[in-house]
Amino acid sequence: MGCERLAETSASPRDRRFQTLVALMLSSQTKDTTNAVAMKRLQTELPPHAPGAPAGLNLENVLAADPELINKLIWAVGFHNNKTKYLKQAAVILTDKWNGDIPDTIEGLVALPGVGPKMAHLCLSAAWDRTEGIGVDVHVHRITNLWGWHTTKNPEETRLALQSWLPRDRWREINWLLVGFGQTVCLPVGRRCGECDLGLRGLCRAAEKKKVLEGRRIRESTVIEKIEDDGATVKVKEELEQDEVIEKAVVVNETVNEPTKESETEVTDGFETKSESAPEQRDALSKKARRSKRV
Structure with missing residues (x-):
């Protein structure tokens, strides 16, 4: 499950967009499973900002919550101290400049603390259903370079290279396809080439030959x-x-x-x-x- 899909379907459209932004802000240097736990705690344990108001994850409750409480609820994610500060700062900006909603432009999103180009493109796509670019993280950058699709130095160069030839109707799905692949099979360390169909069929130029031979032997049993x-x-x-x-x-x-x-x-x-x-x-x-x- 991609972190951009962690918003509650029962929430209002505005709250769903805010939850999507929060999930993406928590996602850096954090596994999706860990992020999902932190999001669930915010959605169920944040107290209401006023008597009679709904509890859970929305802009008003984040504004009113004590930073120590937010930090406690998201402690499992990477750099949780910084992310607590970013969430509080972003809540103020959204209230003052965006009428309590999240920005509907890439420029507005990247202006928020803790939000980079990858998060902005994913957020715009998931929250506003508008795909204006490819969300490229370390997995997409690493794997596409391993495959020899291009030779780029950073995710932003990779994004521009992919957008130059990949059909636009594939821009949205390539992120979650390669992120999932990079987290489960084509790992940064200890790639599972013997379990990968691309490697077993001789289609991956970066596959480790010894692992492929062993995987092929097992499959032929x-x-x-x-x-x-x-x-x-x-x-x-x-x-x-x-x-x-x-x-x-x-x-x-x-x-x-x-x-x-x-x-x-x-x-x-x-x-x-x-x-x-x-x-x-x-x-x-x-x-x-x-x-x-x-x-």
């Missing part, structure tokens, strides 16, 4: 059901011989050389295999016959 002589059904794991899998070289970060007369090479589904005559193929098949074992 199958579990089947076998009926024993006594009528019992057992599960049998059927897998390729270890040397058969290792001999398949996934084309990752490598250039495939042109075939020569001495050794012709065929590339199929991201793998290289040597061409063989019919007798050699029969020998290879008999040598690499599948074996079954109980699991």
